[in-house]
Amino acid sequence: MFPFTLERPGDAASALRLGAAPSAEYIAGGTDMMQLLTDEIRQPEHLVALDGVLDDRIEAAADGSLRLGAAAKMSDIAADPDVSEAFPVIAEALLLSASGQVRNMATIGGNLLQRTRCPYFRDPGVQACNKRNPGSGCAAMDGANRTHAVLGTSEHCIATHASDVAVALVALDAEVRVAGPNGDRAVPIDDLHRMPGDTPHLETVLDQGELITAVVVPPTPAARRSHYLKVRDRVSFEFALTSAAVALDVHNGSIREARVAMGGVGTKPWRLRNVENALNGRADELDTYRDAAEHATEGAVTRAGNQFKLELMKRTIVRALRDAGGRP
Ligand SMILES: Cc1cc2nc3c(=O)[nH]c(=O)nc-3n(C[C@H](O)[C@H](O)[C@H](O)COP(=O)(O)OP(=O)(O)OC[C@H]3O[C@@H](n4cnc5c(N)ncnc54)[C@H](O)[C@@H]3O)c2cc1C
Ligand code: SF4
Incomplete structure (x- = not known):
């Protein structure tokens, strides 16, 4: 594997400072990031570990809204009685994701930012992938594209977004709470992910170093x-x-x-x-x-x-x- 430093900041302020470096990336549960590092799809110079930095609370508020700390594990959210009773679509989407072992490690923040499962993106032997190598082409366009997207595609990329729970959260108008070097902001989850257009390598509206700190689901009958x-x-x-x-x-x-x-x-x-x-x-x-x-x-x-x-x-x-x- 290529060389990188592993930083373990003790708090969010230190994580934000370290994450602001252009060649830094965060790692939470590591279930997606470790695969990408091993296959050298991602090659950060600095990896900033988020364990102990973000909260993992699952909180149902009196007004009927739900707050999920970004470090909350997929399995804990799925098993929470407040979630399964008031927001069954969230619990079901999580339980139909990955495996029990993955869900025990994976965080809700990392789930929303997992990368596509397009096999060409994940195969370093394939050169033509605009998402991985901007301007290189798209092997999926005339290749094996059975699993690929039919909505929101462009001539540059047809990769499908992989998260299940993000679909449930989009249906429920959830909001993503974000902390960054320039302060905090809230992003409607429907605006978090970008369509590929002619810049498929840019997948979200997050700036370098911005952290997802929580997901908030508003009450809805x-x-x-x-x-x-x-x-x-x-x-x-x-x-x-x-x-x-x-x-x-x-x-x-x-x-x-x-x-x-x-x-x-x-x-x-x-x-x-x-x-x-x-x-x-x-x-x-x-x-x-x-x-x-x-x-x-x-x-x-x-x-x-x-x-x-x-x-x-x-x-x-x-x-x-x-x-x-x-x-x-
Ligand atoms: C075999 C397998 C099968 C899977 N099947 C499914 C499936 O069916 N459905 C599904 O939805 N998912 C599936 N997944 C994906 C899995 O859900 C994700 O890997 C997981 O949710 C990522 O969470 P993590 O905490 O491990 O993130 P990591 O792997 O640590 O990070 C993922 C990305 O998020 C970034 N990141 C993490 N936390 C934050 C944060 N708080 N703020 C900013 N950036 C952050 C990291 O920099 C990285 O880019 C599968 C994964 C595997 C390995
Ligand atoms: S669909 Fe997107 S991710 Fe897949 S090969 Fe084409 S450009 Fe790369």
């Missing part, structure tokens, strides 16, 4: 009737071909508010407001779900290997909405 459905090639330890995070607030048989986001199909966690608009105000029934799901593929661009995702997206949404309501 729909969250209690929420669900995460993940469709994948194997039943566990696999990333999504398609997934849907849905939440419904239903009153007297009519949908007052719907939330729908998808994973496995976008270059970022993908909120489907056109589907939500087609659900809102309509009867809470299967025909409504089917009609609304037709809007999911608007704007989609497929490649040779991933055309099957268009039909699968619609079916995933309908099934997730049915399951959220407990229908057969």
Whole structure:
């Protein structure tokens, strides 16, 4: 492996100072970063360890909101009764992610910033990857692109965003709390990840050295009737071909508010407001779900290997909405 220093700051202020160096990167649970270091996909000069720096509290507030410290482990969040009762879509998305061992190490902050699973990005033997080597081309465009994105793509990159729980958090309008060399700020999670455009190597709006300190989920009546459905090639330890995070607030048989986001199909966690608009105000029934799901593929661009995702997206949404309501 290439040489780097490992810094262990005792507090957030020291971490921010060390992380501000242009060649520094953070490591939290290390479940993604260690793979990238081993394969020399990432080659920081300084690695700044975050253990003991950020809090891992899981706090349900009296107003119904939820705060997750950035160091909270995926497994602890999934097992928290406040989360599984009031925000089942979050607990389900986490439990369908990775494996028990990975979830015991991995943090919510690191999950949101994990890198794509595009195999060409993760193979140092492949030269053509605009995300890894800007300007080098994209091997996936005419290569094996069965798992790649159909929404938010560009001619420079079609890599899918890999996080499951980010999809649930986008559906729930969560906010990411960020600390940086120039102070603190809050970023709506839907704005955290960038679409590739002509700069696919820039994946988020975070500046060098900025830290995610917490994720805050606002209260919403729909969250209690929420669900995460993940469709994948194997039943566990696999990333999504398609997934849907849905939440419904239903009153007297009519949908007052719907939330729908998808994973496995976008270059970022993908909120489907056109589907939500087609659900809102309509009867809470299967025909409504089917009609609304037709809007999911608007704007989609497929490649040779991933055309099957268009039909699968619609079916995933309908099934997730049915399951959220407990229908057969
Ligand atoms: C075999 C395997 C299968 C997996 N399957 C799934 C899956 O099905 N679904 C899914 O969603 N994920 C999956 N993952 C990804 C896994 O969830 C992530 O690796 C994990 O969540 C990353 O968290 P971490 O704390 O280990 O982050 P690290 O690996 O330590 O860091 C990841 C990135 O986040 C940055 N970072 C970490 N914390 C912060 C912070 N607080 N502020 C700023 N930057 C930070 C690091 O610099 C790095 O760039 C899988 C991983 C593996 C290894
Ligand atoms: S899809 Fe993106 S990550 Fe994958 S090879 Fe192309 S540029 Fe690289």
